[in-house]
Amino acid sequence: MGGECFLRLENIAKSFAENNVLKNVNFSIVPGEVRALLGENGAGKSTMIKIIAGVHQPTGGKIYIDGKETVLSDPKEGIKQGIAVIYQELDLLPALTVVENIFLGIEVKNKWGMLDKNRMNEKVQKYFDGMNISMDITAKVGELPIASQQMVAIAKAVEHEARMLIMDEPSSSLTNKELEILYKQIRLLKEKNVAVIYISHRLEEVYEICDTVTILRDGVLIDTRKVSEITRHEMVSLMIGREISEDRINMRKEFDAPVILSAEDICLHKLLKNVSFQVKKGEIFGILGLVGSGAIELGKILYGVIPADSGLIKVSEKPLHMKMPADALESAISYVPDERRAQGIFPLLSVEQNSVITSIRNYTNRFGFLDHKGVSVAFMEYVDRFGIKIASADQQIRFLSGGNQQKALIARTLLSNTDIIILSCPTKGIDVGSKFDIYSILLDCAKQGKTIIAVSQEITELVRICDRIMMLKDGEVYHEYTGDEISETLIYHDLLAEGRKKT
Amino acid sequence: MSTKENDMKNKKKVFYKDKGFGTIVVFILLIIVFSVISDAFLTVNNVMTILLQNSALVIMAMGMTFVIITGGIDLSVGGNMALCTICSSMLVRQYNLPIIAGVLICLVIGGMVGFCNGFCITSLGIPPLLATIGMDSVARGLAYIICGGATISNMPDSFKILGRGYIFGVIPIAAVIATAVVIIYVIIQNHTAFSVNTYAIGGNEQAAYLSGIKTKSHLRKIYVLMGVTCGLAAYINASRLGVGLAAVGSDMSFDAVTATVLGGTSIAGGSGKVQRAVIGALIIGVIFNGLTILNVQSFEQQVAKGLILILSIGVDTVRNRKEI
Ligand SMILES: Nc1ncnc2c1ncn2[C@@H]1O[C@H](COP(=O)(O)OP(=O)(O)OP(=O)(O)O)[C@@H](O)[C@H]1O
Ligand SMILES: [Mg+2]
DSSP: OOSSOSEEEEEEEEEETTEEEEEEEEEEEOTTOEEEEEEOTTSSHHHHHHHHHTSSOOSEEEEEETTEEOOOOSHHHHHHTTEEEEOSSOOOOTTSBHHHHHTTTSOOBOTTSSBOHHHHHHHHHHHHHHHTOOOOTTSBGGGSOHHHHHHHHHHHHHHTTOSEEEEESTTTTOOHHHHHHHHHHHHHHHHTTOEEEEEOSOHHHHHHHOSEEEEEETTEEEEEEEGGGOOHHHHHHHHHSSOOOOSOOOOOSOOOOOEEEEEEEEEETTTEEEEEEEEETTOEEEEEOOTTTTHHHHHHHHTTSSOOSEEEEEETTEEOOOSSHHHHHHTTEEEEOSOIIIIIOOTTSBHHHHHHGGGGGGGBOTTSBBOHHHHHHHHHHHHHHHTOOOSOTTSBGGGSOHHHHHHHHHHHHHHTTOSEEEEESTTTTOOHHHHHHHHHHHHHHHHTTOEEEEEESOHHHHHHHOSEEEEEETTEEEEEEEGGGOOHHHHHHHHHOOSSSOO | OHHHHHHHHHHHHHGGGSHHHHHHHHHHHHHHHHHHHOTTTTSHHHHHHHHHHHHHHHHHHHHHHHHHHTTOOOOOHHHHHHHHHHHHHHHHHHHTOOHHHHHHHHHHHHHHHHHHHHIIIIISOOOHHHHHHHHHHHHHHHHHHHHTTOOBOOOOGGGGHHHHOEETTTEEHHHHHHHHHHHHHHHHHHHBHHHHHHHHHHHOHHHHHHTTOOHHHHHHHHHHHHHHHHHHHHHHHHHHHTSBOTTTTTTHHHHHHHHHHHTTOOTTSSOOOHHHHHHHHHHHHHHHHHHHHTTOOHHHHHHHHHHHHHHHHHHHHHHHHHHO
């Protein structure tokens, strides 16, 4: 490395109204460098890259590109300078096709000035083939799963021949296989001397793909180090300024209680085949499965979002007939959706309204009027418990950092105070410290007799909190892990193993 | 707690950026301009006339705001008004019904048309724009069929009280009713779960569904409510005219949408405030009253009206784009 910086930030500051989000940040990156940007939820990572991209204007400081002072007045300017960004909240156009999205702004035209669709299709197809990604390139992006959308966003940056690529939590919805593809793409970009900024809350990824790491805390740049010279432990304490354990926090070896929820022979059109299981009252039950295993869909069936083709769900021995989520809630089941932006938040409503929306009926008097004070007290309790960073309760949720939005969604579910809580990918985008807090809260809930069903593809997460983990593979139950079987290495081994049933 | 302090600061700092603020400035400017140009404008009489003429529109804008907050639109209010007017005036004349019965007939018919809108939109999945345009034609056609195209005149005096009566000889009863409706709507908007759910549906329908809101039945209620408000507006309008006409309200859909959007309610859904739609409606009222006083022809007024709608939606769109 070494040589000329591609980008340098000098004393960059940013505040939104009274809220100082970035304070005197000095940062530089050279071509071909892969830099990790770490920090707690709300530390200012996304804000920093939005300044680099020209989305936000800094309130102080200077930006240098190739050593020349540059003002990035809007995103267009950033793109012109060769800066491509994959935002935390993907900004593809859902109604356009994959190809149209990738070539947006750099459309290939034939000699008549018309779009040369064949050429564009060919190029895109070649790219995805080269990456070993199967992709329907004429599908509308909005109809693709989030992971594929992520792949499209990366392809777009590559086609635009960026000199620097910034990725804001690209991995939060990817499976291991897709992660490999992502690494491959990053290495390719590195070879082409593209500078990369990589934001993630998963530290193992930093060791896998990054050369250097920069840590932000509360808007202050704490340190920049070589990845090879910093331990995981150091990274965490620099990030959150306190020590936390990353071991299993559920200390129960065995757990027994009456069954509260049982599912019998759940089938769903190719995705789920005769899945049966029982969950006990007060248990933390994990459903583990990669994308395509049917785990996410199973979570949705339990909450009445999609109907199963056949099978029976019973809560406390009573069969449930759910037509929609409202019915599930009436049977005391609540749910945290897996796609925060599409299914979770109401961007224009306040954080408070977002958090109480499912439980709002509990805060009305018999004339139907809202008890504003009660709402506010309940909400503030969760703000404190989760450490949700907000400027005020009236702040629109879209102005919160991604991780803080997710915390508000979990608060929403806990506020609805149901006996059974289903969480689909519960800690997507949440920092290491807050993860620990959320797990502790879930554990508390379980101790109070609430039943937790956590759907996830992260083994680590489930191993830390679950009493029992059910692994799904290709829509079938592979194995249920209890007691000493709950070990990361064992489960990881099984996840990759061939075969339909554990032998 | 320090968040309280932040609250105060935030509110103070950004009040002029508030979506409603520009509308209020425009409103005040209009009043100043017209009163400078014409002595006849800012008189008690004329102000009361403006209030009376626009009571129906203000009431209509209340229902429309809720509809637009959900991300929908109701373009059937004109036809709905005609149907309510004809049914109510014919029955009232035939059986010499009291005021309350006339009003009830309007509310029920209006609500029924609203229910049909809601049914087409939620159960059949027809986009609100198309469903309500269709319903507009159906309702107005029915109105003409029922009255055979004739004007329903010779109405009993009681029929004209709500639209032509004054309290203390100066304040139009219609304006008082409109004020009451506005107050009720503001209370619903600020203090009920119903309203929070309405904003939620407009902001992200899928998330609303997953949050346990019965989105379809909620939307049906919204359109029924719109229909009922429309019924009330229809009665007041007919009572002011003193006759039942199947041609009434031909501009009503247009005016109600304009008033709502002028008040800063985003046509994209998810945000808006009913009290601001009142200002929107009064802006329209003031412009027409002012132009009429200045002897501007109705054709030019038509042009002005179109420009206002385009301008206000344009501003809304630009503002939305900036916020991304
Ligand atoms: N447009 C905005 N208006 C007001 N405040 C904002 C805005 N954008 C961000 N903030 C605030 O700035 C702070 C930093 O947010 P940012 O999104 O940069 O955090 P982050 O480090 O990316 O966190 P995460 O890991 O959760 O994504 C947050 O407290 C957030 O509320
Ligand atoms: Mg972020």
